[in-house]
Amino acid sequence: MILLRTDGSRESINLRVLDADEAPTGAAWEAVGLDHPALAEAESPTGLTLANDVNVETLDCDPQRFAFILLDFPAFTDGRAYSQARVLSEQLGYQGTLVAGGELLQDQAHYLKRCGFNAFALADAEAADRLAQGFNDFTAAYQATSRHELPVYRRRRA
Amino acid sequence: MYQYDAIDQTIVDERVRQFRDQTQRFLRGELTEDQYRPLRLQNGLYIQRFAPMLRVAIPYGVLSTTQVRMLAHIARTYDRGYGHFTTRQNIQYNWPKLESVPDILEDLASVEMHAIQTSGNCIRNTTSDQYAGVASDELEDPRAYCEIIRQWSSLHPEFAYLPRKFKIAVTASKTDRAAIRVHDIGLHLIENDHGERGFAVYVGGGLGRTPVIGVKIRDFLAPTDLLSYLEAILRVYNRLGRRDNKYKARIKILVRESGAERFTDWVEAEWAKIRTGSLELGVDDIQQMQAYFEPPAYAATEDSAEIDTQAAQNPAFGRWLKHNVIAHKQAGYRIVTVSLKDPNEAPGDCTAEQMERVADLADEYGFGEVRTTHEQNLILPDVPHAALFNVWSALDELGLATANHGTISDMIACPGLDFCSLANAGSIGVAREINDLFADLDEQYDLGEIKLKMSGCMNGCGHHSVGHIGILGVDKKGEEWYQIMLGGSAAEDATLGQRLGASVSKHDIAPAVRKIVDRYAELREGEELFVDTVNRLGIAPFREAVYG
Numbered sequence: 001m002i003l004l005r006t007d008g009s010r011e012s013i014n015l016r017v018l019d020a021d022e023a024p025t026g027a028a029w030e031a032v033g034l035d036h037p038a039l040a041e042a043e044s045p046t047g048l049t050l051a052n053d054v055n056v057e058t059l060d061c062d063p064q065r066f067a068f069i070l071l072d073f074p075a076f077t078d079g080r081a082y083s084q085a086r087v088l089s090e091q092l093g094y095q096g097t098l099v100a101g102g103e104l105l106q107d108q109a110h111y112l113k114r115c116g117f118n119a120f121a122l123a124d125a126e127a128a129d130r131l132a133q134g135f136n137d138f139t140a141a142y143q144a145t146s147r148h149e150l151p152v153y154r155r156r157r158a
Numbered sequence: 159m160y161q162y163d164a165i166d167q168t169i170v171d172e173r174v175r176q177f178r179d180q181t182q183r184f185l186r187g188e189l190t191e192d193q194y195r196p197l198r199l200q201n202g203l204y205i206q207r208f209a210p211m212l213r214v215a216i217p218y219g220v221l222s223t224t225q226v227r228m229l230a231h232i233a234r235t236y237d238r239g240y241g242h243f244t245t246r247q248n249i250q251y252n253w254p255k256l257e258s259v260p261d262i263l264e265d266l267a268s269v270e271m272h273a274i275q276t277s278g279n280c281i282r283n284t285t286s287d288q289y290a291g292v293a294s295d296e297l298e299d300p301r302a303y304c305e306i307i308r309q310w311s312s313l314h315p316e317f318a319y320l321p322r323k324f325k326i327a328v329t330a331s332k333t334d335r336a337a338i339r340v341h342d343i344g345l346h347l348i349e350n351d352h353g354e355r356g357f358a359v360y361v362g363g364g365l366g367r368t369p370v371i372g373v374k375i376r377d378f379l380a381p382t383d384l385l386s387y388l389e390a391i392l393r394v395y396n397r398l399g400r401r402d403n404k405y406k407a408r409i410k411i412l413v414r415e416s417g418a419e420r421f422t423d424w425v426e427a428e429w430a431k432i433r434t435g436s437l438e439l440g441v442d443d444i445q446q447m448q449a450y451f452e453p454p455a456y457a458a459t460e461d462s463a464e465i466d467t468q469a470a471q472n473p474a475f476g477r478w479l480k481h482n483v484i485a486h487k488q489a490g491y492r493i494v495t496v497s498l499k500d501p502n503e504a505p506g507d508c509t510a511e512q513m514e515r516v517a518d519l520a521d522e523y524g525f526g527e528v529r530t531t532h533e534q535n536l537i538l539p540d541v542p543h544a545a546l547f548n549v550w551s552a553l554d555e556l557g558l559a560t561a562n563h564g565t566i567s568d569m570i571a572c573p574g575l576d577f578c579s580l581a582n583a584g585s586i587g588v589a590r591e592i593n594d595l596f597a598d599l600d601e602q603y604d605l606g607e608i609k610l611k612m613s614g615c616m617n618g619c620g621h622h623s624v625g626h627i628g629i630l631g632v633d634k635k636g637e638e639w640y641q642i643m644l645g646g647s648a649a650e651d652a653t654l655g656q657r658l659g660a661s662v663s664k665h666d667i668a669p670a671v672r673k674i675v676d677r678y679a680e681l682r683e684g685e686e687l688f689v690d691t692v693n694r695l696g697i698a699p700f701r702e703a704v705y706g
Contacts, residue, residue: 055397057428057431076193076196076319077196077279077319078319078401079316079317079318079319079320079396080396080397080401082315082316082317082318082319082396083316083393083396083397086316087393090435091431091432105193107176107180107197108318110315111313111315111316111318112315114315115315115316137172137175137176138169138172138173138176138313139168139172140164140165140168140169140172141169141313141315142165142169142309142310142312142313142314143310143314143315144436144437145315145316150436151310151436151437152165152309153306153439153440153443153446153447154436154443155165156163156165156446157440157442157443157446
């Protein structure tokens with residue numbers, strides 16, 4: 001699997017979502033779901049994966065524990081994970097790697113990036129090339145959506 | 159009116175480039191039909207019965223004459239010389255070629271227009287009172303807020319893939335001409351007991367398969383909180399709106415299934431978290447936007463003394479004056495409804511030449527602005543009283559002076575079976591048959607206001623659920639049949655019409671309307687309006703008139 005980052009860099013990774021009876025090994029790209037017993041332990045698994053119907057505002061574990069959080073797009077037309085990403089990065093201040101997985105089209109790349117995703121799990125290098133083409137579809141936007149942008153009405157008055 | 163700066167222009171230009179690329183990828187086979195469909199819909203492009211249909215956004219119904227001329231140019235160059243104005247104040251072209259759509263979008267971008275989010279499961283064009291800024295009964299011009307909402311909602315990265323489409327309407331008058339309570343969000347600008355202005359917020363209204371009147375979830379929202387509150391509503395909807403069944407995916411179903419109180423609690427809780435962030439508008443942010451909508455340089459002018467003579471000498475002008483001209487907030491000016499309801503034409507259709515001549519009139523007798531209405535007419539918003547006769551003469555020559563505003567022949571109708579692949583019924587043909595049965599304008603005046611609204615299928619583009627008389631096309635074993643509803647209203651007293659009885663055949667629908675109206679004429683008391691008679695007596699006498 002290829003991990004593409006918003007800066008354009010790529011790396012080949014072995015992204016694994018552990019079953020509830022699999023113990024974390026501490027490997028870099030291992031994720032557990034909310035039902036995994038390892039969550040109750042002091043030593044955190046590397047990553048957390050959330051289904052897109054999870055309300056991240058009421059998570060009872062601290063997202064900062066995880067080096068990465070994987071959010072899912074079961075279909076590119078299912079936009080729930082955009083809201084999850086914004087709440088994680090803007091309201092909960094998540095600073096780690098926010099990974100989008102599932103069906104990702106290049107036409108969503110700029111939306112994903114602006115909602116706070118900074119990495120994308122893709123099947124192969126070709127898919128990564130396509131998605132990366134979409135990063136720069138837009139150089140301007142009206143809304144302030146990531147941690148550092150200003151909304152258009154602030155920029156116009158600056 | 160609003161004018162683009164470099165930010166707006168960049169966004170629209172880049173969307174054109176992106177869409178061109180998407181279309182080329184589709185034509186090269188790099189995007190499947192299932193992948194391309196949501197992308198093209200988000201740019202207003204449907205694949206229709208005969209050809210693609212392109213829906214162009216007219217934000218809150220306001221157009222400059224430069225833009226009107228461009229719409230005419232597009233009709234002539236890429237289509238068959240006309241366009242269709244819709245119930246969402248937009249315009250649709252029914253015959254463009256898929257390959258030429260990117261070029262059309264580029265032409266639109268050159269006059270600060272686009273087709274962004276005119277379809278698809280995203281936030282659609284924000285609509286408003288067609289008389290915004292000139293209405294004699296408005297509290298304040300709502301257009302600045304509409305534009306603020308337009309910018310916030312355009313290419314909003316979080317809300318591009320909602321469970322279903324999402325429509326917002328804003329009004330600032332007591333009389334609701336924007337049908338706000340049949341929108342996903344309706345905003346009504348009001349003054350509270352302390353003399354402060356803000357919005358009453360309605361949520362969960364909508365037409366279509368399951369028509370619902372929106373419920374008020376907030377009595378008063380300060381204008382500075384507008385965007386944070388909208389964002390809170392949208393986030394709750396994006397998270398919790400149903401995605402398992404497209405017929406249950408609108409926010410109205412979420413509000414109904416969760417209960418308005420619980421839904422409101424969710425919104426308020428989300429709002430509390432984001433209210434004071436970057437979404438909070440400054441008073442100066444709002445003022446900066448309002449500066450774009452300052453009234454034009456009206457002349458100090460009086461009403462013309464000649465008008466009575468002109469009306470007496472030209473009865474047709476007199477009729478038009480009475481029905482298609484209304485009061486303006488500025489002395490010496492009037493608001494003119496340009497009727498797109500010639501009985502021999504499809505409601506809402508307008509030729510390229512008509513558009514250009516209307517633009518000329520708006521330049522000559524106005525300040526270069528034209529409006530579109532959700533009732534599918536055009537508006538000349540600033541006509542000097544003394545110029546009314548000239549304006550009428552010009553419109554009359556163009557077939558745009560049908561003096562039927564508010565009458566039964568000023569009907570709303572979707573394009574129907576003639577164009578739309580969703581339709582069950584030929585709304586346009588039925589409209590013509592009904593018009594034939596009400597050919598006498600004097601009779602129409604005598605009948606008074608009757609809002610007839612017709613949709614070719616239950617998606618309800620023709621707003622049939624809220625017509626005084628609503629007609630819905632249904633398919634019965636491959637044949638066109640029609641359901642009739644009575645007593646609906648889209649105004650401040652928003653109500654859904656009641657179904658009269660079993661559907662009637664295509665052959666019987668126009669005569670059925672005639673029977674309903676005849677029964678009303680027998681039963682009305684004094685000058686009682688049609689809808690009031692229906693409300694007073696219920697639908698039973700009308701059912702009897704139609705079904706015997």
